Amino acid sequence: MSRRTRTWWFRAGVAAGMVMLVAAALRLWTLYPGDVDPVGAGLGLAGTGIAALSWWQAQRLADTDVQAAAILLAGRVLAEERAQRAQLLGRKGSDAVIDVDFSFHPTGGSVSAPPAGSLKQVAGYFRELGGPGRLVITGVAGSGKTVLAIELILRLLDGRRPDDRVPVRISAASLDPDVPVRDMLARHLTAAYGLKPVTARTLVQAERILPVVDGLDEMDDTDEPGYGSRAARALRALEEYEHGLDRCGMVLTCRTDQYDALVADRAVPRGIVRVDVGRVGGDKAWSFIQAVTDQEDPDRWRPVLDALTRDGHVLAEALNTPWRLTLAVSVHEQRDPVTGRYVRSPEVLTRFADQQAVREHLLGLFIPARLAAADPAGRGPDARRTHAYLAVLAAHLRANAGRPPLDGRVLSGTDLVLHRLWPLAGDRARFFGALVALATCLPGVAAVVVAAVAVFSRVEIVDGRISGATVMAVALLLLPGTVAVRLLTEPVTAYRQAWSTADEDGLLRSRGGQSRRRSVVDGVLAALYGCLTSAAVIMEFGAALPLWVPIVFGVLVGVGMASGRDVTLGYAGSWDGVDPRTVIRNDVVSTLVAALTFGPGFGFMLGIWFVKLLEGIPVVAAVAVAAVFGMSLVASWSPLLARRYLGLLLATRGRLPWRLGRFLHRCYDAGLLRISGIAYQFRHRELQDYLATHPQAPTAAPVPCLEGEPS
Incomplete structure (x- = not known):
């Protein structure tokens, strides 16, 4: 209905x-004639109706109070982004933060900006831009663009003034370029943060929302999106979304190559400042590993630390992003739940001949390592079944990238929304x-x-x-x-x-x-x-x-x-x-x-x-x-x-778990997935792509030997 x-x-x-x-x-x-005064009863009913109407009007005014609504939304965004930050950092606190550097790249217009900055300075950097505040964060895969965007949101909300806009992070893959930006923002506030529709529309119309569009590169299944791509159309829609006579503020994240292609086709917004997240150098990688690993046995990581600072070594390139460093630490800090001993030695990382081999090694062991850390008792599906279930979902997302809209809706290539997953099983x-x-x-x-x-x-x-x-x-x-x-x-x-x-x-x-x-x-x-x-x-x-x-x-x-x-x-x-x-x-x-x-x-x-x-x-x-x-x-x-949703579960017996929502949240708690609004997403696009091409968990492979060692 x-x-x-x-x-x-x-x-x-x-x-x-x-x-x-x-x-x-x-x-x-x-x-009961005589016991009821008709005039009094009528007046009572009329008074009740007037009181009900007055109460409804008061509720309506409360729902459209811009200041109160902005405070309510800011509190919910702050709570959610703090949780996402903790989950992305493995709940290890500030020690797990790599203070990545970024550099300024002009993209045209009259906006000026400092030449460089770091993670801790991102909020001050954004405030210094002036004007509507337009920023795009670029970098290679795994460079920490999302973490930088979350850090920006948290620091903007910390000490927020009453008239400041509320930064709201939105998954770019869920955007529909054909839907007006105002409607899209209002729907997102209702779905992700539970605001009433009238309250959401009030905040959008009052220009109190700063959209933070995360993952612009995930809107198209190509490294060179053109002028007619979904990403370019979304950027044009944002460009047309104006605040009065001024341009709207925005924050975007995108991979470097895809954004360069959009710049070449002149599809990017005007007056936007671009910052490029740098790679993690050997010294910062060394500091990060020492901070989050076992200080009682520092020699375990000594071969890796030496390799990271050695020119031309495979690990210096293979572990030069926060994501890859997180992978390496998660895999090689796994302990046996009974004895407490480490399951594998990080020294094996120095034995691989190329970056691809390091990648396959880390991604293949990431799921069992995270499950062992989050659920030592093994109460949920084991690592092999978890790998198989996630591979089905990853393959579905990968197939969505090339599909035409289904009954007017573009299927997301990154978002796992429970009640929107039914196309995975089709007509069944x-x-x-x-x-x-x-x-x-x-x-x-x-x-x-x-x-x-x-x-x-x-x-x-x-x-x-x-x-x-x-x-x-x-x-x-x-x-x-x-x-x-x-x-x-x-x-x-x-x-x-x-x-x-x-x-x-x-x-x-x-x-x-x-x-x-x-x-x-x-x-x-x-x-x-x-x-x-x-x-x-x-x-x-x-x-x-x-x-x-x-x-x-x-x-x-x-x-x-x-x-x-x-x-x-x-x-x-x-x-x-x-x-x-x-x-x-x-x-x-x-x-x-x-x-x-x-x-x-x-x-x-x-x-x-x-x-x-x-x-x-x-x-x-x-x-x-x-x-x-x-x-x-x-x-x-x-x-x-x-x-x-129940139809999906009945149609995917054997391919997905019966309690799919519980399974996905277990994977979120284990650090395999993250949350954006009402959607689960894979922790990283690299993990999603790996699972889509590896439907079964890898079998144990022999550890490569160094030259001169017996095989």
């Missing part, structure tokens, strides 16, 4: 609820998703069939006439009957619809205290409404039910309003920080809560009507059948995300 349709149903339900509430009040007045994922939709629809359809049999079995024609109660029962059956027909089309919709509208809006990752308070208020009001309406129905129809029954069903409706509302309508959720699994988890939880609360509440109301109109039907049976219908209705009209 589309967002517009759900919104219409929600508003229609609110209107119907208000009508029923007024009707219940009037009925109580007619049942759609088919299984449709089966899941059918499984949720069938109970509701069966309940309608049972109700229809009960109604038509009691139809009696006397003198060519049908009783008025029977006619009313048939008319009442038309509503669930029509809905049942609509339910039967849900499996077809689930198969044909590639992308859910809930995915476009970005599902709930964050709801703060203000939203929780709003949910509680909604829940209390809904509970009162449910109790009053249920009591009025019982008094009207004289159903033989105790008074606690309407109270229970009223509370169920209240709980549903407080915690099971549809996320696309602003429904409450919880912000769990950096965890892309929250999208699917909250989708499932909100659907279950809504089905178990609204379903029985709706069933109670509908069942009582049938009991009144058709004599001889047990109250419990009527309410139970109607409750099944209500639960099936809510579950079937839930967002498509969880259904398609």
Whole structure:
């Protein structure tokens, strides 16, 4: 069901609820004349409506407070980027930071900048640029461009002034050049940081966002993107995104060769300052290894340290980036979980003849080394299965680079978003998703069939006439009957619809205290409404039910309003920080809560009507059948995300783990993946490319021998 349709149903339900509430009040007045003052009751209802409208307006103003929203967003960005920085550095603290140098390269325009700088000076360097602040960070693969961008974000947020822009990092591979930048930024703020859509749009329109586009080189599967490439189109879209009469500020990261190609085609933004991250020299590599390795046994790394400072040695070139140094340390600091002894000696690195051999050696051992460090007990999949699972995902990302858009959406070559991974299994994922939709629809359809049999079995024609109660029962059956027909089309919709509208809006990752308070208020009001309406129905129809029954069903409706509302309508959720699994988890939880609360509440109301109109039907049976219908209705009209994700899991048995989200987060904790917004990404593109071309973990290979040693 589309967002517009759900919104219409929600508003229609609110209107119907208000009508029923007024009707219940009037009925109580007619049942107990003299005990209720109609004028006072009317004034009370009017006052309640005015108070509710004032409260809604106050919430609306709070959601569009630019200063408060910017402070909220800055806090969430700071928390997430700190977590990403710690994960990229192996949670070793400041010792794991290589203070890489960068140099200034003019790319045209009147912007001036210092000739050079370092990691610790990047924020001051950026502030000295003046103007809108336009910076591109270039370097070779593994040179630390992302770490430098994160460092810039953290230092800009540290001591941020109220009117400063909030830097927000965005994966370039997830950008769609055909979507206006303002819309893209608002969607990203909603999906990655859980802001309400109105709050996100307010921040973008107020020009409080500094986009930090990470990985521009990953938008195209070529080393020489031309003027018509996705990267060039994205840059033109950013160039057209202006703040009033001024150009917008931006920070980009891109590999040197790809950016040089864009410069040659004149596809880069105007007035942008370029800094190129330098390679890690022998002295800094030596300092880094000494800082993060075992100080009690420094001689273990002595051969490697000597090789790094020797001119022309293979290791001096093979380990000249932070990524490769991190690989080397991770692989050769692995210890046996029982004895505590080192599994392998770093001295073997000096025996390889070329850089490719060093690369293959380190990447082949990286997964078992990181898993051993993060999970010594081996509670998850072993290294071989982990390698195979990640290789399937890496091959999927690699295939996406050459695919045309799928139903209008460009598939990412770097991002692993759980509810967008279904193209990995193709039509099989759609088919299984449709089966899941059918499984949720069938109970509701069966309940309608049972109700229809009960109604038509009691139809009696006397003198060519049908009783008025029977006619009313048939008319009442038309509503669930029509809905049942609509339910039967849900499996077809689930198969044909590639992308859910809930995915476009970005599902709930964050709801703060203000939203929780709003949910509680909604829940209390809904509970009162449910109790009053249920009591009025019982008094009207004289159903033989105790008074606690309407109270229970009223509370169920209240709980549903407080915690099971549809996320696309602003429904409450919880912000769990950096965890892309929250999208699917909250989708499932909100659907279950809504089905178990609204379903029985709706069933109670509908069942009582049938009991009144058709004599001889047990109250419990009527309410139970109607409750099944209500639960099936809510579950079937839930967002498509969880259904398609479950279809992916069913379609990839044996190729991917059953608990895929848990597996990916385990790999994140082990340092094999990183997180960007609601997406997992491989720790480095080199690791992704290696896994895509090596579907199976390498077998143990003999260690190369130095010249003169026995083989």
